[in-house]
Amino acid sequence: MTVKLPIYMDHHATTPVDPRVLEAMMPYFTRAFGNAASRSHVFGWEAEAAVDEARSQVAAGMNAQPREIVFTSGATESDNMAILGVARAYREKGRHVVTAVSEHTAVLDPCHVLEREGFEVTFLYPDRTGAIEAEQVRESLRDDTILVTLMLANNEIGTILPLGEIGAACRERGVLFHTDAVQGFGKVPFDVEAMNVDLASVTAHKLYGPKGIGALYVRARKPRVRLEPILHGGGHERGLRSGTLNVPGIVGFGKAVEISIAGRDDEARRLRLLRRRLSDGILGEVPDVSLNGPPLPEIGPDGSLAPGALEPRLPGNLNLAFAGVEGEALLMGLKDVAVSSGSACTSATLRPSHVLKAIGVPDDLAHASIRFGLGRSNTEEEVDFAVGAVAVTVRRLRELTPSYGSAREGTATGSGR
Ligand code: PLP
Numbered sequence: 133m134t135v136k137l138p139i140y141m142d143h144h145a146t147t148p149v150d151p152r153v154l155e156a157m158m159p160y161f162t163r164a165f166g167n168a169a170s171r172s173h174v175f176g177w178e179a180e181a182a183v184d185e186a187r188s189q190v191a192a193g194m195n196a197q198p199r200e201i202v203f204t205s206g207a208t209e210s211d212n213m214a215i216l217g218v219a220r221a222y223r224e225k226g227r228h229v230v231t232a233v234s235e236h237t238a239v240l241d242p243c244h245v246l247e248r249e250g251f252e253v254t255f256l257y258p259d260r261t262g263a264i265e266a267e268q269v270r271e272s273l274r275d276d277t278i279l280v281t282l283m284l285a286n287n288e289i290g291t292i293l294p295l296g297e298i299g300a301a302c303r304e305r306g307v308l309f310h311t312d313a314v315q316g317f318g319k320v321p322f323d324v325e326a327m328n329v330d331l332a333s334v335t336a337h338k339l340y341g342p343k344g345i346g347a348l349y350v351r352a353r354k355p356r357v358r359l360e361p362i363l364h365g366g367g368h369e370r371g372l373r374s375g376t377l378n379v380p381g382i383v384g385f386g387k388a389v390e391i392s393i394a395g396r397d398d399e400a401r402r403l404r405l406l407r408r409r410l411s412d413g414i415l416g417e418v419p420d421v422s423l424n425g426p427p428l429p430e431i432g433p434d435g436s437l438a439p440g441a442l443e444p445r446l447p448g449n450l451n452l453a454f455a456g457v458e459g460e461a462l463l464m465g466l467k468d469v470a471v472s473s474g475s476a477c478t479s480a481t482l483r484p485s486h487v488l489k490a491i492g493v494p495d496d497l498a499h500a501s502i503r504f505g506l507g508r509s510n511t512e513e514e515v516d517f518a519v520g521a522v523a524v525t526v527r528r529l530r531e532l533t534p535s536y537g538s539a540r541e542g543t544a545t546g547s548g549r
Contacts, residue, residue, distance in 0.1 A: 135517045137468040143338075143448055143507030144287050144315060145472060149384065150340040150508075156387040157342065160380040168377045169368060179379045186386025190347055193389040194313070194332060195323040202348045202369045203382055207314045208238040209362075210333030210348040211281075213373065214310045215242040217359035218279050218331065219251055222308075226276030232256040232264050232283075234291075234490040238333075239281055239312050256282075260491050261426040261444070262291030270301045279308045284332075285316035288487040288503055289425030290449025292320060292442075299328030308357060314338055318392030319400065320443055324349055330357050336381065340508065341388030345381030348373075399508065401435030403447035406506050406515050411450055413519030418526050424451040424493055424501055448506035453497040456536030457529045462502060465525035469518045472503050 140148075160182060168183045170176025187198040204210045219229060231243050233255045243253045254272045258264050264282055273280075280302050285292045295311060302309040310331035313322055317332075318339040324332060335346035350372065351357045365374030392399075411428060415421055426444035429437055437443060454462060459473040473485070484498035493501070504518075530536045 135511075135513050138470055139468060139514045139518060140470045140507075140509060141514075141518060142470045142472050142503075142505050144446075144503065144505035146337045146343065147340045147507055148509070149342055150388060150391060152391060153341055153384045153387045157380040157384040160383050164379075166379075168379055169366065179377075182379060182383050183377055186382045189386035189390045190334070191349075193318065193322075193393045194334075194349060195325050196349050197352060199370075200349055200352045202350055202372045203377060203385075204346045204348055204373055205344055205378075206337070206346040207312065207333045207335035208346075210335070210346050211236070211238040211312055212242045213348055213359065213362050214331040214333060214350075215239065215279070215281055216245065216362055217372075218308055218310065218357070219246050219249075220360035221358040222278040223251075226274075226278045227251045228254070228274050228277040230254045230256065230269065230272045230277060230280045230282075232258060232490075234258045234262055234264075234286060234487045235281070235283055236287055236312055236314070239283070243281075258291070258490055262286050262289045262487070262491050263426070264293055264298070266294060266297035266301045269298050270305075273301070273305050273307055277305070277307050279310060281310040281312070283315070284311050284313040284322060285320065285446050286425070286487060287315045288485055289451045289491070290315075290445035291426050292316060292445060294442075295322075295327040295329065302330075303328040306355075308355075315446060318389060318396060319446055319448070320396075324351070330355070336385035336388050339388050339392045342381050342384045345378050345385045347385070400443075400447040401431075403435075403506050403510075404429070404431050404437075405435040406510055406512065407448060407450050407504075409512060410504060410506070410515045410518060411452075413516065414452060414522055417519060417523040418454065420455040422453045422455070422497065424453055424488055424491070425449070448510075450504040450506070451501060452504070453493065453501040454526050455497065455500060456533050457500050457526055459500050459502060461529055462500075462522075462525060465529060466521055469521050471505075471518075473499075473501060 164178045166175030166179035168179040187201045191198045191201050229251055247253055256264050256268055282293055299309050308330045311329050313332045314335050316322055317334045330351040332349040337343040359372055361372050363374050368374050429444055484495050488498040488501055
């Protein structure tokens with residue numbers, strides 16, 4: 133079977149829109165174009181009904197109630213709204229917030245804004261796999277802590293945090309718990325009730341929906357979360373987020389969530405098998421490669437985890453460091469395989485990834501690291517092609533790197549860091 137080039141293996145950055153999602157969206161651009169806030173005619177009612185259905189689909193995907201879903205322009209907005217909105221609403225109660233250095237910049241930057249507004253933020257450090265344990269969170273909580281914000285799954289190394297335990301620790305102390313669930317939603321189990329999550333940011337374009345549409349889950353009861361809005365205007369979304377609703381985007385988001393949740397466990401098994409093939413292939417052909425992030429789990433022949441085993445990292449995530457190679461040169465050399473050196477924004481600045489730094493990867497190896505993000509379109513043939521392309525490119529680049537010989541001395545082959 134021939135492989136169609138180029139191959140897309142950067143599904144943490146974004147995903148293509150599923151054709152079923154596009155089909156669901158289409159009528160809402162043209163025939164059913166009404167404003168969902170128009171109460172006086174059928175155009176508005178039709179749009180509102182479509183938004184209601186999508187709200188239920190997004191809510192069902194995380195075991196929330198439809199009225200707890202606030203539509204936004206994406207997860208950057210959701211993260212800002214949750215962090216700034218909670219802090220400003222509860223500032224009389226306390227001025228301390230807890231997060232981690234390995235979070236996405238859409239979480240870290242609003243936390244820095246809060247510092248400038250007089251709040252104190254504790255930045256927890258993950259272990260070498262990227263994990264933050266509930267005990268660390270418990271120890272960081274103070275009488276004036278109002279919010280903990282920690283992600284479901286890391287966008288670079290895929291680490292899945294024990295949200296159930298972290299949520300329980302927050303609930304015990306009456307501290308609100310926000311999670312950036314962007315990378316894990318629709319890929320791994322996520323349940324706001326079971327995990328005691330009070331606010332959650334999600335976005336459609338990471339799960340085969342359109343770009344520019346996301347949501348914030350805001351718990352309505354036990355406890356009812358208060359938020360100071362960041363966008364003011366017509367009072368849409370129960371006054372929490374003003375602005376005419378993006379009806380086609382919302383419809384697409386709902387459909388994308390429904391499809392992802394229905395196929396989630398089968399797709400996770402398939403991706404674990406593909407990732408194992410990619411990892412075994414590269415480690416078998418290329419010396420001096422180390423794994424960034426959690427070890428890959430033991431899996432059965434169909435890609436299942438052992439009974440009772442926890443998923444350590446996103447099923448489609450692999451992050452490898454190629455000693456003696458400049459990551460950017462490797463990315464350029466891999467013309468036919470679209471991968472990245474970290475989050476899309478970090479790639480643009482050429483700074484070593486703050487996530488790899490946080491888990492103790494030295495700068496030279498952080499610069500030599502590549503993130504593979506496998507997704508729905510990828511096949512075994514594509515994985516085999518990628519293995520060959522990586523092997524050839526790394527070999528060629530190392531031949532051009534006189535210092536590689538000395539780098540070899542200090543690096544273990546295929547060690548799982
Ligand atoms: N949070 C995480 C963990 C992400 O990976 C991304 C994606 O880039 C975002 C937030 C931002 O999401 P959006 O592109 O919807 O603003």
